[in-house]
Amino acid sequence: MQKILIIEDEVKIARFLELELKYEGYEVLKAYDGREGLEKALKEEVHLILLDIMLPGLSGMEVCRRIRITSDVPVIMLTAKDQTTDKVMGLDLGADDYMTKPFAIEELLARIRTVLKRNRVTTESFEGLRLGKLQIDIEKHLVTYDGHVIELTKREFDLLLYLMENKNIVLTREKILQKVWGYDYLGDTNVVDVYIRYLRGKIDEKYNDKLIHTIRGVGYLLKNE
Numbered sequence: 542m543q544k545i546l547i548i549e550d551e552v553k554i555a556r557f558l559e560l561e562l563k564y565e566g567y568e569v570l571k572a573y574d575g576r577e578g579l580e581k582a583l584k585e586e587v588h589l590i591l592l593d594i595m596l597p598g599l600s601g602m603e604v605c606r607r608i609r610i611t612s613d614v615p616v617i618m619l620t621a622k623d624q625t626t627d628k629v630m631g632l633d634l635g636a637d638d639y640m641t642k643p644f645a646i647e648e649l650l651a652r653i654r655t656v657l658k659r660n661r662v663t664t665e666s667f668e669g670l671r672l673g674k675l676q677i678d679i680e681k682h683l684v685t686y687d688g689h690v691i692e693l694t695k696r697e698f699d700l701l702l703y704l705m706e707n708k709n710i711v712l713t714r715e716k717i718l719q720k721v722w723g724y725d726y727l728g729d730t731n732v733v734d735v736y737i738r739y740l741r742g743k744i745d746e747k748y749n750d751k752l753i754h755t756i757r758g759v760g761y762l763l764k765n766e
Contacts, residue, residue, distance in 0.1 A: 710762070
């Protein structure tokens with residue numbers, strides 16, 4: 542469950558946001574002043590921070606500046622002000638987005654989803670995807686098993702990446718074809734089976750580690766037994 546920290550001195554607004562976020566399935570922490578908010582932001586493992594600018598103790602701007610010294614956690618600034626200088630300053634200090642009160646809760650929720658998704662993709666690209674000893678570094682286009690580089694063709698890499706992005710999920714041959722070969726592919730669906738054999742030869746069989754599983758009559762599943 543993703544955890545969101547609300548740093549907002551107006552109790553009613555904080556409570557309203559808490560109820561809406563919990564209804565959407567998020568875990569919520571609250572702080573009512575800048576110093577308490579900064580302490581929780583640095584101490585707790587949160588996935589996103591909703592940060593009011595006008596706060597007692599420390600301003601939202603200062604809280605954002607101090608968070609950015611040690612953390613890249615996404616921050617959405619909330620303020621009653623609608624001045625371009627405030628927006629620019631907040632973004633320059635490292636905020637990911639900015640909303641002016643009053644705002645529609647639906648828009649805020651949409652922005653939260655967007656920022657969280659963008660942060661997840663960036664994190665995965667930077668840190669790579671891992672399953673047991675198998676790891677994919679997306680930025681470097683590199684696959685390793687227990688530190689040993691596995692040489693793959695572009696198609697093999699794309700197939701393994703799609704399986705890894707959907708690990709523990711059964712994928713049909715048709716879905717794999719659409720995502721890896723493209724919607725306009727007119728060839729035989731057996732090509733999926735052929736490339737699965739290639740990957741098994743380079744990973745499962747070479748390292749004696751069964752990761753790619755056949756689900757008879759359906760497709761394939763990548764999981765660590």
